[in-house]
Amino acid sequence: xxxxxxxxxxxxxxxxxxxxxxxxxxxxxxxxxxxxxxxxxxxxxxxxxxxxxxxxxxxxxxxxxxxxxxxxxxxxxxxxxxxxxxxxxxxxxxxxxxxxxxxxxxxxxxxxxxxxxxxxxxxxxxxxxxxxxxxxxxxxxxxxxxxxxxxxxxxxxxxxxxxxxxxxxxxxxxxxxxxxxxxxxxxxxxxxxxxxxxxxxxxxxxxxxxxxxxxxxxxxxxxxxxxxxxxxxxxxxxxxxxxxxxxxxxxxxxxxxxxxxxxxxxxxxxxxxxxxxxxxxxxxxxxxxxxxxxxxxxxxxxxxxxxxxxxxxxxxxxxxxxxxxxxxxxxxxxxxxxxxxxxxxxxxxxxxxxxxxxxxxxxxxxxxx
Amino acid sequence: xxxxxxxxxxxxxxxxxxxxxxxxxxxxxxxxxxxxxxxxxxxxxxxxxxxxxxxxxxxxxxxxxxxxxxxxxxxxxxxxxxxxxxxxxxxxxxxxxxxxxxxxxxxxxxxxxxxxxxxxxxxxxxxxxxxxxxxxxxxxxxxxxxxxxxxxxxxxxxxxxxxxxxxxxxxxxxxxxxxxxxxxxxxxxxxxxxxxxxxxxxxxxxxxxxxxxxxxxxxxxxxxxxxxxxxxxxxxxxxxxxxxxxxxxxxxxxxxxxxxxxxxxxxxxxxxxxxxxxxxxxxxxxxxxxxxxxxxxxxxxxxxxxxxxxxxxxxxxxxxxxxxxxxxxxxxxxxxxxxxxxxxxxxxxxxxxxxxxxxxxxxxxxxxxxxxxxxxxxxxxxxxxxxxxxxxxxxxxxxxxxxxxxxxxxxxxxxxxxxxxxxxxxxxxxxxxxxxxxxxxxxxxxxxxxxxxxxxxxxxxxxxxxxxxxxxxxxxxxxxxxxxxxxxxxxxxxxxxxxxxxxxxxxxxxxxxxxxxxxxxxxxxx
Numbered sequence: 001x002x003x004x005x006x007x008x009x010x011x012x013x014x015x016x017x018x019x020x021x022x023x024x025x026x027x028x029x030x031x032x033x034x035x036x037x038x039x040x041x042x043x044x045x046x047x048x049x050x051x052x053x054x055x056x057x058x059x060x061x062x063x064x065x066x067x068x069x070x071x072x073x074x075x076x077x078x079x080x081x082x083x084x085x086x087x088x089x090x091x092x093x094x095x096x097x098x099x100x101x102x103x104x105x106x107x108x109x110x111x112x113x114x115x116x117x118x119x120x121x122x123x124x125x126x127x128x129x130x131x132x133x134x135x136x137x138x139x140x141x142x143x144x145x146x147x148x149x150x151x152x153x154x155x156x157x158x159x160x161x162x163x164x165x166x167x168x169x170x171x172x173x174x175x176x177x178x179x180x181x182x183x184x185x186x187x188x189x190x191x192x193x194x195x196x197x198x199x200x201x202x203x204x205x206x207x208x209x210x211x212x213x214x215x216x217x218x219x220x221x222x223x224x225x226x227x228x229x230x231x232x233x234x235x236x237x238x239x240x241x242x243x244x245x246x247x248x249x250x251x252x253x254x255x256x257x258x259x260x261x262x263x264x265x266x267x268x269x270x271x272x273x274x275x276x277x278x279x280x281x282x283x284x285x286x287x288x289x290x291x292x293x294x295x296x297x298x299x300x301x302x303x304x305x306x307x308x309x310x311x312x313x314x315x316x317x318x319x320x321x322x323x324x325x326x327x328x329x330x331x332x333x334x335x336x337x338x339x340x341x342x343x344x345x346x347x348x349x350x351x352x353x354x355x356x357x358x359x360x361x362x363x364x365x366x367x368x369x
Numbered sequence: 370x371x372x373x374x375x376x377x378x379x380x381x382x383x384x385x386x387x388x389x390x391x392x393x394x395x396x397x398x399x400x401x402x403x404x405x406x407x408x409x410x411x412x413x414x415x416x417x418x419x420x421x422x423x424x425x426x427x428x429x430x431x432x433x434x435x436x437x438x439x440x441x442x443x444x445x446x447x448x449x450x451x452x453x454x455x456x457x458x459x460x461x462x463x464x465x466x467x468x469x470x471x472x473x474x475x476x477x478x479x480x481x482x483x484x485x486x487x488x489x490x491x492x493x494x495x496x497x498x499x500x501x502x503x504x505x506x507x508x509x510x511x512x513x514x515x516x517x518x519x520x521x522x523x524x525x526x527x528x529x530x531x532x533x534x535x536x537x538x539x540x541x542x543x544x545x546x547x548x549x550x551x552x553x554x555x556x557x558x559x560x561x562x563x564x565x566x567x568x569x570x571x572x573x574x575x576x577x578x579x580x581x582x583x584x585x586x587x588x589x590x591x592x593x594x595x596x597x598x599x600x601x602x603x604x605x606x607x608x609x610x611x612x613x614x615x616x617x618x619x620x621x622x623x624x625x626x627x628x629x630x631x632x633x634x635x636x637x638x639x640x641x642x643x644x645x646x647x648x649x650x651x652x653x654x655x656x657x658x659x660x661x662x663x664x665x666x667x668x669x670x671x672x673x674x675x676x677x678x679x680x681x682x683x684x685x686x687x688x689x690x691x692x693x694x695x696x697x698x699x700x701x702x703x704x705x706x707x708x709x710x711x712x713x714x715x716x717x718x719x720x721x722x723x724x725x726x727x728x729x730x731x732x733x734x735x736x737x738x739x740x741x742x743x744x745x746x747x748x749x750x751x752x753x754x755x756x757x758x759x760x761x762x763x764x765x766x767x768x769x770x771x772x773x774x775x776x777x778x779x780x781x782x783x784x785x786x787x788x789x790x791x792x793x794x795x796x797x798x799x800x801x802x803x804x805x806x807x808x809x810x811x812x813x814x815x816x817x818x819x820x821x822x823x824x825x826x827x828x829x830x831x832x833x834x835x836x837x838x839x840x841x842x843x844x845x846x847x848x849x850x851x852x853x854x855x856x857x858x859x860x861x862x863x864x865x866x867x868x869x870x871x872x873x874x875x876x877x878x879x880x881x882x883x884x885x886x887x888x889x890x891x892x893x894x895x
Contacts, residue, residue, distance in 0.1 A: 028463040056463040072524040073470025077477060087472075087524070148479055152466040 004176045004183040006161065007227045008214075010253045011345035012236025012307065015186050019157050020045040022184065025054035028152065032065045033159035038305060042159065062158075062168065066130045067091050070145050077141060080133065081116035092124035131167040135174070142174075150180050161187025169204050176224055186231070189214045190251045193335045194301050194342045211334045236307055237261075237345050245344055248322060249329055249337055253345070263351040265323045266312075267358055275352050276366065281310040284343045294366045300343040312352040313343050314359050322353070370465065370481070370533045370639065371670040372412065374456040376474060379432045379449055381407045388697045390672065392458070394662075394684050397674045399692035400724060405674035406540075408692070409642045412672070413538055415455040415485040416640075418529045421517035427487065428510050436510065445497060449510055450488035457481040457533065468533060470523035482522045490516035534670075535559060536640035537633045553610040559636045566605075573604040622649035630658060634665040641669050647677035659683045678720040682711040691723055691777065700776055707772035718760045722770065725758035727780045727892050730767055735866035736784055736820055737761040739879075742870050744889060747881040755893050767809070771800075774807050780895035782888045783809040789818035806895070810888035821862060823882035825855040831878050832858070835865065 009015050023029050023046060031042055042059045053059070071078065076085050097118070098109040111117040119125060119133045134145065156175065158164070164172045176183045192205050204220055205211055218226055233254045234242060238261020242253045266272045275281055282296045283289070289297040318336055321327050329337050344351065371392050377383040382404035397405045413419045421427060435449045454474060460481060468481040493514040519527035537555055558566070577597055581588065588595040609616050610632070617628045630646050647655050659680060662671065675681065681689050686708040689700040711719055722728055729752070731737050740759055741752050752759055762770060767783045774781040787793045797809045817823045825832055836842045836857035844853040846860065858865040869875040881889070
């Protein structure tokens, strides 16, 4: 059990770099992450560290991992709903399965788990249900699947741990708790519920109607070594900005950056225009950044994993009072706080804020109709 | 990685065939048309995606029996198909995972391998059914609606770029002049690093371009100008392997073979497929070749087809796999000292021995010369007519042949002498009770210590003047008084045998001694 490690890291603390350096090029490693973008990032970093991608190291998306390693090789003995031994032709990426409910009402097109069509569309797996399909296998089959995994692989890396939710999280937990498994999972707890696509937060980050705390999250990995110290300092975010985050958002983050850093709230019209029109400053909107022509722009959620020299954040109403003495986020949920945390922690040097109401005065000028 | 097993279904000779391989050297033997080359071809298809990657007439590759079955009962469900399964050894490198899974005939055991199938493409089922209104009754195979698929045991699509075995196939049995699959090209691709190949290819194309640019004027006709056909100027397709400035194709077949094989052995390969390497080679060159194979193949797996007994014996009899009637038999269980014996003595009859179903092994030249004729005289049939092979073992070696027969399971009759020793007679009696496929025959009487004595006793009156040709013959043998004619036969064994087999007064009259006749009658019944 003690072979696995969970590492909780701060934003910009060099998770990718750390994984690349942690890899032993002699052993057999699988590096798994959520997005293709991140697969590319990891590959680049590993190549930087080791000269080339080591012969026995593969970097792949979570979907590819589940499909290639946990499902495909076993198809002749898998049970898929009410069928067995279906030979599929891949993963469906363009179509989502019918949900159980639509607008709160039961969906008659929904297929239950005892129907193979719950998992498959024309001989292809719905990517959102592959984890649940692995978990639905019998104990014996799961044993075979896991045995094979660790027969070919010494060390499993999971990047962006906080993105594992629902059945994906359950599957990850199953692997971490495996006796012979050597899993290394790293993520930033405070970046959970910040996604590039729209979704409503779910397990394990909620408990009933409430979000869980970091300590409660840690309890989910009971029995596994949890490292909170190694990647506690942000290499990216300057000290002053880290302090600002800690005070205002209540998220503890330290800095190891040598840059002094600068942040300010812009309220004067001339200053606002100057910054917005500066092409060296990336403008971070809560949403719909593509509707503005003051390039470069990006949504808060989409900026995850990115690093920028200078940024300007357009504050939503929720955070209008951020700079006031008595600002507190006690009444806010992580689903509201975390996206701003992500947005703020992108910067290495200069950070500007503009309140939405101040930006509105200029909106017409920059909006694409 | 190496090939552990090959399964062929419905391909050419093989309706349902399985063969296992050693990690190192494998020598395939068998009669012509037994399917030795088909085995190499099947490996080439599964591993290198040969033949079926282009659409041509593939009907000839189906197994005749299966096509016949289909034609007597034509339906979409009985359409012939080809399946080739290549099993690798268990290996757990991360990248071997691509080959590991349950998509194989070995389910539920996880194995590494590739499956090739050539079958009716189910997506055309509706089309075909509607074409025939459900009453499908074709008597030919609609290969136009067939699909060739390569899938790893992990269920993933296999492409030969991901081949786990760097391999080379050397076919010395025929001259292959296929421009796009030439031998030189394979050697080039296997032997020169990707980066160097890219560089060479780039330089080559650049120089061709320079040539065009420099000669632009001459290459112009009115408003047209000549360029170079890019499809024809791919460097690797133009390469020709040379030795001392002479293309190896022009060095004589024997030399060509030797060079081809030697180069293949030098290339770092995981798998070497050698088709009849002995072709066009003299005895000495064959021996040289064998030595090269032994010393140069390193850790590569080799699969060799051959008709040459030297290759079989010198590469260790136990590496031999005998292909016959759509099945295969490994000789790995032959005892070590027997294998050693054959390895040390260049036994030219070894292959005949293995391939024959019924064999008579005789002690010396006299029996070898006389037996065919005497059988005809005594039994009114011929050994040839009964498909019996007669081999001369020479002395005590029949024990090694018995070891071999135990494994090969052919019917073996050994004709031997009792050397006047009762113990020999007794022990032979014991031996004959042990095996159903092996009989050793000698005279039961110790007085008849050797073949000539038995022959003379059986035919005393017919042979009573045979010594006349040598009037000086003394009526004694090894200082024991002996009939003059018998003494002549004992002292001039080969001469006497030749005379009996040729001269009219003996040729069709002399009969088989009893023990030999008994033996042959047993053998014929097997």
